[in-house]
Amino acid sequence: MGPDGRGAVLTGDRALLSVAQMAVADRLTVAGGTPVPVLMGAAGSAVARIIADRWSPGRVAVLCGPGDNGGDGFVVARRLAEAGWDVQLSLLGAPDRLTGAAAHNAALWTGPVAPLSPAVLEGATLIVDALFGAGLNRAPDRRVAALLAAAAAQAPIVAIDVPSGVMGDTGADLGAVAASLTITFFRKKPGHVLLPGRTLCGETVVADIGIAPSVLDRIAPQTWENGPDLWRDALPLLHPTGHKYTRGHALVWGGYPMTGAARLATRAAARAGAGLTSVAVPPQALPIYATALTSIMVRPVTGAEDLAALLSDGRITAHLIGPGAGVGDATRSTALAMLATGRAVVLDADALTSFAGDPAALDRAITGPCVMTPHDGEFARLWDTTGDKLHRARAAAARSGAVIVLKGADTVIAAPDGRAIVNTNAPPTLATAGSGDVLAGLVLGLLAQGMDAFDAAAAAVWMHGDAASRFGPGLIADDLPGLLPAVLRGLSA
Numbered sequence: 001m002g003p004d005g006r007g008a009v010l011t012g013d014r015a016l017l018s019v020a021q022m023a024v025a026d027r028l029t030v031a032g033g034t035p036v037p038v039l040m041g042a043a044g045s046a047v048a049r050i051i052a053d054r055w056s057p058g059r060v061a062v063l064c065g066p067g068d069n070g071g072d073g074f075v076v077a078r079r080l081a082e083a084g085w086d087v088q089l090s091l092l093g094a095p096d097r098l099t100g101a102a103a104h105n106a107a108l109w110t111g112p113v114a115p116l117s118p119a120v121l122e123g124a125t126l127i128v129d130a131l132f133g134a135g136l137n138r139a140p141d142r143r144v145a146a147l148l149a150a151a152a153a154q155a156p157i158v159a160i161d162v163p164s165g166v167m168g169d170t171g172a173d174l175g176a177v178a179a180s181l182t183i184t185f186f187r188k189k190p191g192h193v194l195l196p197g198r199t200l201c202g203e204t205v206v207a208d209i210g211i212a213p214s215v216l217d218r219i220a221p222q223t224w225e226n227g228p229d230l231w232r233d234a235l236p237l238l239h240p241t242g243h244k245y246t247r248g249h250a251l252v253w254g255g256y257p258m259t260g261a262a263r264l265a266t267r268a269a270a271r272a273g274a275g276l277t278s279v280a281v282p283p284q285a286l287p288i289y290a291t292a293l294t295s296i297m298v299r300p301v302t303g304a305e306d307l308a309a310l311l312s313d314g315r316i317t318a319h320l321i322g323p324g325a326g327v328g329d330a331t332r333s334t335a336l337a338m339l340a341t342g343r344a345v346v347l348d349a350d351a352l353t354s355f356a357g358d359p360a361a362l363d364r365a366i367t368g369p370c371v372m373t374p375h376d377g378e379f380a381r382l383w384d385t386t387g388d389k390l391h392r393a394r395a396a397a398a399r400s401g402a403v404i405v406l407k408g409a410d411t412v413i414a415a416p417d418g419r420a421i422v423n424t425n426a427p428p429t430l431a432t433a434g435s436g437d438v439l440a441g442l443v444l445g446l447l448a449q450g451m452d453a454f455d456a457a458a459a460a461v462w463m464h465g466d467a468a469s470r471f472g473p474g475l476i477a478d479d480l481p482g483l484l485p486a487v488l489r490g491l492s493a
């Protein structure tokens with residue numbers, strides 16, 4: 001998905017909208033002739049329909065807040081009562097404080113309105129959380145927090161838009177309890193995919209409430225949830241008449257004595273499709289690498305002149321340094337030499353730490369395609385850690401000019417121009433030593449084949465997660481490269 005808009009139709013499906021962008025979607029829809037009460041009716045009816053599809057009628061406690069999230073709750077209550085549910089509705093605040101569409105739907109509710117208290121949970125087999133959605137602007141008070149805790153202990157919770165207490169823009173938790181199911185409208189928000197919001201949402205379902213996808217043309221989203229639709233068309237193609245050099249030459253800097261990390265990375269680069277993969281190693285490490293690797297070429301490198309000669313080979317299309325490289329001046333100067341080629345570079349692990357406290361050196365040195373793959377600890381040694389994960393990754397990408405892959409269970413991939421992707425396709429089995437080295441090699445292999453840095457990073461993160469999911473429990477990093485053929489086959493199917 002390049003800036004030329006390639007794949008724009010599909011990428012719209014994966015867009016994540018901020019609370020402010022969602023409000024614009026709302027306004028454009030209203031301006032197009034759909035009144036707010038109709039939108040709210042569609043939202044509440046969709047929630048009731050999804051509930052009725054999954055649960056048989058019972059006693060449901062609908063907890064309504066003072067804004068439009070509460071208004072949705074009134075619609076849900078009405079629809080579930082019509083469907084034969086025993087509905088107990090309770091409201092935070094006085095009914096006469098409701099305004100607009102929420103007041104309209106409250107007036108259509110003919111049942112009793114109880115004040116919010118633990119009594120309303122009695123006997124409930126399901127709870128609908130319609131307290132706060134997009135309008136949450138502070139932590140819920142102690143009374144609301146206690147009620148939410150009691151609700152969680154009583155029955156499954158279905159949250160409307162977000163679990164009350166989760167910030168839609170960031171996924172920050174101001175005091176939410178976990179829902180079983182969260183139903184949101186039109187498109188997800190970052191808070192549905194970033195942690196801890198994603199976990200608190202439980203399963204997230206996006207309901208269509210009649211907002212036309214064409215509003216996205218005006219909103220021009222810059223954030224997406226990762227998936228093949230975003231970058232499948234940019235994956236390297238095989239040419240029937242090609243040869244190994246037309247598939248790119250990936251070079252990994254092989255460290256010593258920690259040789260396993262670079263070996264994992266080289267295998268991943270080769271499996272990702274690089275035509276040639278080489279590992280440059282200090283002479284004393286040559287026997288170790290050469291014994292362990294067969295199709296991967298091992299190049300002994302002694303000193304700066306040797307390195308310069310190696311890097312002057314224009315057939316090397318992408319470089320990686322970091323896994324097992326060691327922290328210090330040698331790694332730093334090798335990374336700078338790689339960056340000076342102007343060809344693609346991946347900086348990971350020790351290569352990042354070798355610039356700790358001096359991000360300006362990277363800002364100056366990065367002139368070509370570059371992907372940096374820090375985990376939170378490595379990130380904190382280099383860049384500002386204030387703000388949410390999307391903000392942090394975007395800020396580091398903007399100042400450095402590199403694509404930043406800020407890793408974790410909710411990996412964020414950010415481009416210098418402001419685009420960002422949040423990955424949700426990664427099982428916790430990836431939390432195993434060396435899996436980050438495989439990821440770095442995967443990015444390298446795709447870059448070596450000429451893929452754009454943002455696309456390559458997003459694709460690699462997704463493929464890494466897919467490989468781990470295919471393996472299941474008991475995964476070690478060594479297993480990952482061997483799973484890539486199945487991942488690639490799945491992508492081309």
Ligand SMILES: NC(=O)C1=CN([C@@H]2O[C@H](COP(=O)(O)OP(=O)(O)OC[C@H]3O[C@@H](n4cnc5c(N)ncnc54)[C@H](OP(=O)(O)O)[C@@H]3O)[C@@H](O)[C@H]2O)[C@@H](O)CC1
Pocket residue numbers: 022023025026039040043065066067068069070071072131132133134135136137138139140141160161162185209
């Ligand atoms: N966009 C769409 O397309 C559609 C959106 N829809 C729905 O609208 C929802 C957004 O509605 P919304 O803007 O009225 O905000 P909402 O979440 O109800 O909260 C605002 C109220 O809560 C209050 N308040 C906030 N925090 C508080 C706290 N901690 N403790 C106590 N009070 C607190 C705040 O009060 P104040 O700050 O004024 O004191 C204000 O009164 C959205 O989530 C979705 O469900 C659908 O109906 C249709 C289509």
Ligand SMILES: Nc1ncnc2c1ncn2[C@@H]1O[C@H](COP(=O)(O)OP(=O)(O)O)[C@@H](O)[C@H]1O
Pocket residue numbers: 349375407408409410411426427428429430431432433434435436437438439464
């Ligand atoms: N709980 C988790 N769920 C999903 N992915 C995870 C989780 N923990 C770690 N990962 C992923 O595993 C990889 C670990 O990389 P890293 O921390 O660099 O480890 P190492 O240095 O041991 O290779 C990253 O891609 C990260 O996003």
Ligand SMILES: [K+]
Pocket residue numbers: 069129130131132133159160161162163164
């Ligand atoms: K809610």
